[in-house]
Amino acid sequence: MxxxxxxxxxxxxxxxxxxxVASGLSLVFGLADVLNFAHGLFLGVGAYATWWAxxxxxxxxxxxxxxxxxxxxxxxxxxxxxxxxxxVLIRPLYSRTIEQVxxxxxxSLAGVALLQATWGADARPFPRPGWxxxxxxxxxxxxxxxxxxxxxxxxxxxxxLLAFLRFTRYGLIIRAGVExxxxxxxxxxxxxxxxxxxxxIGGAAAALAGALGSVYFxxxxxxxxxxxxxxxxxxxxxxxxxxxxxxxxxxxxxxxLQQFVNYYGTSGLGDLCVVGLLAVVLLLRPQGLAxxxxxx
Amino acid sequence: MTEVKSPEVPxxxxxxxxxxxxxxxxxxxxxxxxxxxxxxxxxxxxxSTVNLPGIFEGPLNSPGTLQLLAICLVFGGLxxxxxxxxxxxxxxxxxxxxxxxxxxxxxxxxxxxxxLPLWQAALLTVTGGTILAALLGAVALRTVGIAFAMxxxxxxxxxxxxxxxxFGGLTGGEEGLPLDVSGLPAALVGVTNTVNxxxxxxxxxxxxxxxxxxxxGSPTGRVLAGLRDDERRIGVLGLDPYRFKLVAxxxxxxxxxxxxxxxxxxxxxxxPHVTSSELTLSLLVMVVLGGPGTRWGxxxxxxxxxxxxxxxxxxxTSDAVNxxxxxxxxxxxxxxxxxxxxxxxxxxxxxxxxxxxxxxxTPLTTALRRx
Amino acid sequence: MTEPVLSxxxxxxxxxxxxxLQGVSFEVxxxxxxxxxxxxxxxxxxxxxxxxxLTPRNGEVRGTVRMGAQSxxxxxxxxxxxxxxxxxxxxRCVFAALTVTExxxxxxxxxxxxAYDKVYALFPExxxxxxQRAGSLSGGQQQMLAIxxxxxxxxxxLLVDEPTKGLAPKVVTEVAxxxxxVAESVPVLLVEQNLAVVRRLAKDAVVLSAGxxxxxxDAQDLLLETALTKSLLGVGSEVPVSARSExxxxxxxxxxKGGSA
Numbered sequence: 001m002x003x004x005x006x007x008x009x010x011x012x013x014x015x016x017x018x019x020x021v022a023s024g025l026s027l028v029f030g031l032a033d034v035l036n037f038a039h040g041l042f043l044g045v046g047a048y049a050t051w052w053a054x055x056x057x058x059x060x061x062x063x064x065x066x067x068x069x070x071x072x073x074x075x076x077x078x079x080x081x082x083x084x085x086x087x088v089l090i091r092p093l094y095s096r097t098i099e100q101v102x103x104x105x106x107x108s109l110a111g112v113a114l115l116q117a118t119w120g121a122d123a124r125p126f127p128r129p130g131w132x133x134x135x136x137x138x139x140x141x142x143x144x145x146x147x148x149x150x151x152x153x154x155x156x157x158x159x160x161l162l163a164f165l166r167f168t169r170y171g172l173i174i175r176a177g178v179e180x181x182x183x184x185x186x187x188x189x190x191x192x193x194x195x196x197x198x199x200x201i202g203g204a205a206a207a208l209a210g211a212l213g214s215v216y217f218x219x220x221x222x223x224x225x226x227x228x229x230x231x232x233x234x235x236x237x238x239x240x241x242x243x244x245x246x247x248x249x250x251x252x253x254x255x256x257l258q259q260f261v262n263y264y265g266t267s268g269l270g271d272l273c274v275v276g277l278l279a280v281v282l283l284l285r286p287q288g289l290a291x292x293x294x295x296x
Numbered sequence: 297m298t299e300v301k302s303p304e305v306p307x308x309x310x311x312x313x314x315x316x317x318x319x320x321x322x323x324x325x326x327x328x329x330x331x332x333x334x335x336x337x338x339x340x341x342x343x344s345t346v347n348l349p350g351i352f353e354g355p356l357n358s359p360g361t362l363q364l365l366a367i368c369l370v371f372g373g374l375x376x377x378x379x380x381x382x383x384x385x386x387x388x389x390x391x392x393x394x395x396x397x398x399x400x401x402x403x404x405x406x407x408x409x410x411x412l413p414l415w416q417a418a419l420l421t422v423t424g425g426t427i428l429a430a431l432l433g434a435v436a437l438r439t440v441g442i443a444f445a446m447x448x449x450x451x452x453x454x455x456x457x458x459x460x461x462x463f464g465g466l467t468g469g470e471e472g473l474p475l476d477v478s479g480l481p482a483a484l485v486g487v488t489n490t491v492n493x494x495x496x497x498x499x500x501x502x503x504x505x506x507x508x509x510x511x512x513g514s515p516t517g518r519v520l521a522g523l524r525d526d527e528r529r530i531g532v533l534g535l536d537p538y539r540f541k542l543v544a545x546x547x548x549x550x551x552x553x554x555x556x557x558x559x560x561x562x563x564x565x566x567x568p569h570v571t572s573s574e575l576t577l578s579l580l581v582m583v584v585l586g587g588p589g590t591r592w593g594x595x596x597x598x599x600x601x602x603x604x605x606x607x608x609x610x611x612x613t614s615d616a617v618n619x620x621x622x623x624x625x626x627x628x629x630x631x632x633x634x635x636x637x638x639x640x641x642x643x644x645x646x647x648x649x650x651x652x653x654x655x656x657x658t659p660l661t662t663a664l665r666r667x
Numbered sequence: 668m669t670e671p672v673l674s675x676x677x678x679x680x681x682x683x684x685x686x687x688l689q690g691v692s693f694e695v696x697x698x699x700x701x702x703x704x705x706x707x708x709x710x711x712x713x714x715x716x717x718x719x720x721l722t723p724r725n726g727e728v729r730g731t732v733r734m735g736a737q738s739x740x741x742x743x744x745x746x747x748x749x750x751x752x753x754x755x756x757x758x759r760c761v762f763a764a765l766t767v768t769e770x771x772x773x774x775x776x777x778x779x780x781x782a783y784d785k786v787y788a789l790f791p792e793x794x795x796x797x798x799q800r801a802g803s804l805s806g807g808q809q810q811m812l813a814i815x816x817x818x819x820x821x822x823x824x825l826l827v828d829e830p831t832k833g834l835a836p837k838v839v840t841e842v843a844x845x846x847x848x849v850a851e852s853v854p855v856l857l858v859e860q861n862l863a864v865v866r867r868l869a870k871d872a873v874v875l876s877a878g879x880x881x882x883x884x885d886a887q888d889l890l891l892e893t894a895l896t897k898s899l900l901g902v903g904s905e906v907p908v909s910a911r912s913e914x915x916x917x918x919x920x921x922x923x924k925g926g927s928a
Contacts, residue, residue, distance in 0.1 A: 029442065033442070035442045035445060035446070037577070089640065092644070093643075093644075095724050096724065097441075097442070098388060099643050099647070101388065101442070101445070102580065102584055102639070102643045103640055103643050103644075105577050105580060105581070105639075106581065106636045106637070106639035106640040106643065107636065107640060108577070108636075109574070109577060109578075109581070109632045109633075109635065109636035109639070110632065110633045110635075110636025110637050110639075110640065111636070112632070113627070113630035113631075113632035113633035113636060114627055114630070114633050116630060117626035117627045117629060117630045117633060118626060118627075169772075172765070172769055172772060172773055173773065175762075175764065175765060175769075176762045176765060176769075176773050179762050179763065179764055179765075180760055180762060182721055182744075183756065183760045183762070184773070185721075185743070185744040185745045185748070186719065186721065186744055186745075186748060186754045186756065186760075187745075187748065187773055187774045187816065187817075188745050188748035188749040188774070188776060188820070189745055189773070190743075190745045191745070226573070226574075230449060230450065230453045230573065233446045233449060233450065234446070234450050236446070237443060237446045237447065237450075241442075241443075266461075266463070267461060268457050268458075268460075268461030268463070271453075271454075271457045272454055272457060272458075275450050275451065275453065275454045278447065278450050279435055279447075282435070282438060282439060282443075282447060283435065283438065525683050525684065525725075526683040526725070529683070
């Protein structure tokens with residue numbers, strides 16, 4: 001029994017990581033039609049900025065409030081890079097979908113190489129508060145605190161995103177834009193401002209995933225975002241592009257499936273099952289679980 | 297280029313086949329023979345002992361140089377095959393590495409683990425890779441556009457996982473699997489026979505270029521071009537876009553598998569990096585840098601990319617770079633940083649790639665001549 | 668003649684290499700309804716979309732379009748709309764997942780007071796169904812929402828694309844009534860296939876044929892010319908039952924089967 005609980009909670013921890021990456025990808029894709037390969041870079045920037053801040057930024061550190069400051073710095077850095085990417089690289093190619101994807105591909109290659117050039121290719125130990133290394137006993141299962149932290153963070157982000165989409169003017173514009181971007185402009189709204197906003201939000205969420213994921217794994221390396229990104233893409237497709245709620249459901253399904261099958265089957269089999277799930281969903285519902293609709 | 301409204305903006309080069317652009321009249325008679333001449337020059341290249349310092353480390357006929365050239369040629373062919381999907385049909389597949397990797401690992405596993413003779417292993421591998429492409433294409437092509445890109449990416453990821461996790465101890469996992477050369481034909485083994493591998497790679501490249509050329513000139517090729525420009529129009533004509541796309545996907549997959557077989561022989565084994573999504577991304581970079589939808593653009597792009605990828609590492613550790621301040625020398629020592637940046641600039645400023653340079657330079661040269 | 672509110676000069680549109688419009692020129696009078704007519708596929712919708720700046724990316728637009736002294740073609744859609752060019756697209760395009768109220772709120776603009784009184788007076792149904800998802804409205808209600816959304820703000824000109832398409836005869840009449848009232852205060856450029864509606868609303872007519880202007884002039888004159896309407900519009904199959912019962916509407920009564928294909 002305790003094994004099942006442990007697997008469920010670690011699976012949810014993984015799901016939390018996927019959700020943080022996928023929610024931004026999904027919104028960016030749903031609204032702006034940009035398949036953002038550079039999203040993994042935002043994650044890397046978040047992780048390295050947190051790592052740097054913990055060691056160098058006054059007031060920040062590896063423990064207590066200092067760690068919170070470091071993570072906030074990392075999230076802001078990820079968000080800032082995302083905004084910069086949107087304004088400088090994506091916006092001039094507005095509505096030229098393929099070129100935009102190509103630019104993010106180039107950016108993901110060059111960006112990771114830049115991280116590698118600056119901090120080396122090898123994984124570095126990540127500063128983390130002492131309590132995140134401990135475990136908490138949940139119904140007899142010894143669950144790592146770092147995993148629980150991820151789950152809580154993802155839940156908070158999910159709640160905040162839904163509230164933002166439902167109750168704010170920009171949330172309304174984003175929901176409408178996911179459905180029919182052209183019609184939003186035909187109502188006199190400059191939808192490109194909303195693009196910048198979803199990049200900022202997506203960058204922040206990915207950077208948070210980078211920082212907290214590094215706490216979970218204990219190390220940070222330049223290529224970290226790459227492998228996560230592929231599963232996040234799968235989550236986005238299964239959940240339906242543009243749907244935050246769909247991403248959350250799909251992340252949970254993928255995380256749990258992966259964790260359980262990898263444990264009870266051979267290692268790696270869970271990853272394969274996830275792709276199998278993707279194929280099944282696509283054959284049954286080509287538009288994904290939630291379709292191209294931003295549900296609030 | 298925002299909304300295209302000015303009459304002087306040239307049509308995207310992808311839409312204009314290379315052979316239709318008017319060139320200088322005196323060239324017209326010779327142009328059909330230019331590819332043949334290039335092939336002959338490439339074929340007799342290994343007999344040259346010319347030393348090109350800075351460009352290659354040894355003389356042209358040294359095994360190191362020939363191996364690098366062979367790899368470049370294979371990727372030239374690979375990029376040309378990928379362009380059948382991207383440039384000529386408008387399909388953005390992010391999983392092309394899978395079929396290449398199937399070729400590399402298929403050959404390696406069948407020769408090294410199953411002990412099959414090379415020709416059987418190669419035949420089985422290419423057949424298997426083609427069937428794999430047909431099956432996965434049949435599923436993936438139920439989606440279009442960006443969803444298609446994501447699905448192909450996911451399928452390729454399965455390949456990467458299978459190889460990395462080393463199911464059944466076949467692939468050697470992260471370590472890779474060196475090719476057991478004991479059963480191979482003697483002409484393909486050993487440093488002194490690198491020249492034969494070079495010719496093999498050249499033959500592969502020629503084959504791919506020929507196939508892609510024949511296909512794009514055929515009625516099927518015109519349908520594919522129609523799919524690229526406006527899929528609905530093909531549907532209106534009563535043709536089934538799905539079937540045509542599947543044909544292109546399968547053919548490109550088969551060509552990539554064949555490339556994998558050759559590559560496996562050249563580098564003497566398989567390593568997991570050939571399964572990575574980065575390889576597909578590099579293919580995309582090669583095609584876009586070279587010029588999608590053109591006959592020679594992707595080939596040149598592939599050759600140049602692989603050359604730079606190998607040589608920039610040496611360039612990055614050279615004194616010229618090391619003497620630069622750290623904020624310049626560190627990024628410049630990363631080939632992918634340089635290539636990624638060049639790629640982004642190319643997307644902005646040379647949307648037609650290398651192949652469009654000539655048409656783009658024409659106004660400039662005529663302007664200069666008038667002075 | 669008074670200054671036109673909109674003048675289109677030599678407008679050409681090419682999409683994916685196909686010439687959809689070739690040198691279209693016409694003017695829209697500052698009052699009343701100007702109707703844009705033509706068979707299916709002659710480029711009526713393309714014309715409206717080119718005016719409001721929504722030509723697809725693989726399209727190429729040439730020519731000039733002016734609203735008053737202002738040239739429109741180089742400006743982004745949202746600016747044109749904010750400057751008073753209201754656009755009601757074909758197939759309504761309401762946001763199906765949003766509620767009626769949210770659909771309306773989206774059209775609100777900073778610095779101006781949205782004219783909810785006016786809209787709810789025209790369409791009391793929208794007030795009553797505020798919390799309903801727009802996707803669950805009937806076709807007629809969706810059309811009311813699409814028009815109401817645009818009327819929340821002041822407009823100098825409305826572009827309305829086939830507002831009666833696919834609606835039941837009774838609803839067609841309702842929509843026509845609404846447009847009639849709207850047109851009292853703001854000029855309308857209307858694309859419409861239903862000749863009964865055209866007859867009721869239109870003052871001027873522009874007829875397109877194969878991407879060119881084939882006829883311009885008084886709309887009621889056009890409708891009297893049976894042979895002309897038949898050859899240019901291929902009328903017959905699109906006229907609903909309610910239209911045929913109206914006396915004096917002669918053109919559509921000569922039914923030509925398959926002429927509109």
